[in-house]
Amino acid sequence: MSATLSTGVALVFVWLGMVLAISFLEAPLKFQAPGITIPLGLGIGRLVFRALNAVESVLAVTLVVTAAVADDWSRSVIYGLIVAVGALALQVLAVRPALSRRTAAVLADPENVPAQRSRAHLAYVACELVKVGGLLTAGIALLL
Template sequence: MTVGHALATAATFLWLGMVLAISFIEAPLKFRAPGITIPLGLGIGRLVFRALNAVEVVWSIVLVVVVLLGDGWTRGAVIAGGVAIAALACQLIAVRPALTRRSDAALAAPDEISETRSRAHLWYVGLEAIKVVALVVAGASLLSA
């Protein structure tokens, strides 16, 4: 295994672990904690997801650089990595702005916000699920290369 291949494998699984831990464990549990109000949970969530997305961009750049260097990627890993990066781009460009507008409204007038999840939130979760599957496939493909 080359250094680039090892770096891509590590970045893929670190990215996967961060998404699983934050999106599918921390985010839903945060609102079940005693004393956490919707405005407080939204404020925490905005900070956490901004940080997660920044790190995800770093991992995606690492993967793109390693692919461009042509170091140990299988066709399946390239496609799966591309799907994960595309899902992240959709989240950042199309979904996050809508979520930000909704959380801005909730923070400005917490008593007027609906308790139901927005469609943007459902899109974000769906894209997270796609990203998880893509990262698992990319990581498995890298390990088998």
């Protein structure tokens, strides 16, 4: 296995693990913990997802650079990475600002928390699912 290939495998699966652990495990579970209110959960989520997206951005840039110098990556790997990086870009540039506005409104007036999740939240989850698909595609293709 070449250095770029092993680096790519490691980076893809670290990124995938972070997304699965935080978005699909920590995020929903935190609201089930005793004493966690919606405003408190949103405040924690804001910090956690800002950090997650920052680390994801570093991983994405590192993977793009690694892919640029690799000579043994298939089109499946590249397409999977394009999907994952595109979903991350959409989240950071379009969806997170809308979520931040809603979180700020809830934190400013915690007594009037909307009963329904925002459409931006659903869009963020949809992007996470797309990102997971892209990362799985890239990771599996790197191993084949």
